[in-house]
Amino acid sequence: xxxxxxxxxxxxxxxxxxxxxxxxHLELQNEDEALYFIANYHAMTSLHDKxxxxxxxxxxxxxxxxxxxxPKKAIFYRQSDVPEVCELxxxxxxxxxxxxxxxxxxxxxxxERGLSADHGLFAYPVLMxxxxxxxxxxxxxxxxxxxxxxxxxQDIAQKFNNIYGEILVIPQPxxxxxxxxxxxxxxxxxxxxxxxxxxxxxxxKTIKQKVMSIVTDSTPLEEPKDPAACKILALLRLVATxxxxxxxxxxxxxxGVGYGHTKKRLxxxxxxxxxxxxxxxxxxxxxxxYVEQVLQDGAARARILARKTLDEVRxxxxxxxxxxxxxxxx
Numbered sequence: 001x002x003x004x005x006x007x008x009x010x011x012x013x014x015x016x017x018x019x020x021x022x023x024x025h026l027e028l029q030n031e032d033e034a035l036y037f038i039a040n041y042h043a044m045t046s047l048h049d050k051x052x053x054x055x056x057x058x059x060x061x062x063x064x065x066x067x068x069x070x071p072k073k074a075i076f077y078r079q080s081d082v083p084e085v086c087e088l089x090x091x092x093x094x095x096x097x098x099x100x101x102x103x104x105x106x107x108x109x110x111x112e113r114g115l116s117a118d119h120g121l122f123a124y125p126v127l128m129x130x131x132x133x134x135x136x137x138x139x140x141x142x143x144x145x146x147x148x149x150x151x152x153x154q155d156i157a158q159k160f161n162n163i164y165g166e167i168l169v170i171p172q173p174x175x176x177x178x179x180x181x182x183x184x185x186x187x188x189x190x191x192x193x194x195x196x197x198x199x200x201x202x203x204x205k206t207i208k209q210k211v212m213s214i215v216t217d218s219t220p221l222e223e224p225k226d227p228a229a230c231k232i233l234a235l236l237r238l239v240a241t242x243x244x245x246x247x248x249x250x251x252x253x254x255x256g257v258g259y260g261h262t263k264k265r266l267x268x269x270x271x272x273x274x275x276x277x278x279x280x281x282x283x284x285x286x287x288x289x290y291v292e293q294v295l296q297d298g299a300a301r302a303r304i305l306a307r308k309t310l311d312e313v314r315x316x317x318x319x320x321x322x323x324x325x326x327x328x329x330x
Contacts (some may be wrong), residue, residue, distance in 0.1 A: 001138045002035070002138045003174075004037075004135055004137040004171075005021075005025050005035075006036065006037040006038070007022070007036075009038055009056035010046060011192040012059065012200075012201070013059075014061065014197035014199050015182060015200055015238070015270070016184065018188030018200055019238050019328060020182050020190075022064075026067060026069060029069065029330075030073065035080045035302060037082075037131070038064075039079065040080050042078055042079070042124065042128070043056070044051075061078075061295055062284050064076065066201075066284055067200070068277075071298060075301045077295055077298035077301075079131065081302075081303075082306050083133045085127070085131055088133065088134050089123075089127045091129055092126055092160065093113050096129075096307055101122055101126070104125055126152075126156065126329055128152075129153035132170070133153060133157050133169070134309050135305050135306060136168070136169040136305070137169065138172065139173065140174065142175065144236065147175060150171060154171065157169070159168060160313075162268050164313075164317055167316055174241060182235070183231040184196030185213055185215065187231050198210045198211065201274070204271045206265045207271055211232075211267045211270070212263055212267075214231060214232055214263065215231075216231075216259040221257065221258035222255050223252050223255050224252065224254060225252040225255070230252065230259070235266055240265075248265075280313065294305055
């Protein structure tokens with residue numbers, strides 16, 4: 001099975017990214033043929049600062065490698081280093097119904113959040129479809145909020161195949177049902193868009209500042225608390241043992257424990273959990289030539305697959321000219 005996933009370099013990666021998807025993605029490199037890319041074209045729909053885009057792309061490369069991506073097991077590359085995807089995007093756009101894109105929920109959500117209603121944002125699902133289809137990906141692991149984009153890719157691939165023949169593989173989403181919905185500092189889902197994140201590679205001081213600012217209710221220390229409703233415990237479940245969590249839940253129900261106690265323990269465990277990753281990232285930051293070589297090697301491997309698919313597509317739609325197939329006019 002060929003598995004593909006990408007992540008936008010739109011800001012610093014946070015623990016919601018890690019526990020919500022990245023951890024599962026990295027585990028898949030041990031099971032399937034995996035391709036992982038830094039979606040810097042996609043990031044351009046919301047990020048128009050060239051220095052930040054370049055820096056964020058660089059940081060995501062360091063982050064992924066530090067978190068355990070193995071370039072010997074997975075193909076890791078920058079989206080912009082595979083130009084074939086842009087040509088396929090245009091070809092697919094010529095058969096993509098407007099109505100299909102107009103029904104995409106994410107476009108409406110982003111407009112409501114204040115992003116400009118430009119063509120790039122509207123046509124985002126076509127580029128995403130090209131990312132998937134150009135490698136004939138079988139599986140795309142996504143959260144529930146991304147399922148519609150995979151369905152769009154399926155519809156586009158099916159329409160292309162109906163017109164031009166069975167060339168594109170119909171991808172299947174692997175919904176990450178077991179992944180955690182990681183709450184942010186304000187209780188909403190942790191997201192860069194909400195500014196409520198705890199960054200993976202933050203230092204201990206910053207982690208402490210973030211954790212201590214988590215919004216809680218005003219239940220007095222001595223009173224019982226509902227462990228299922230506590231966002232601090234929800235975060236603690238990501239990094240604590242099941243035995244420790246059971247102890248905290250029991251203490252909550254009995255009363256006599258304050259949210260400050262839980263926050264203190266969360267700081268300790270988050271700091272310790274990500275410590276080896278932070279050390280690995282420091283090492284990689286001293287060897288940027290290696291990081292760049294990984295991306296270039298990954299792009300070269302990805303382009304072999306992409307070129308093969310694009311050649312088939314160009315042949316199918318009539319862009320690959322073969323004069324031997326046409327007679328000579330007299």
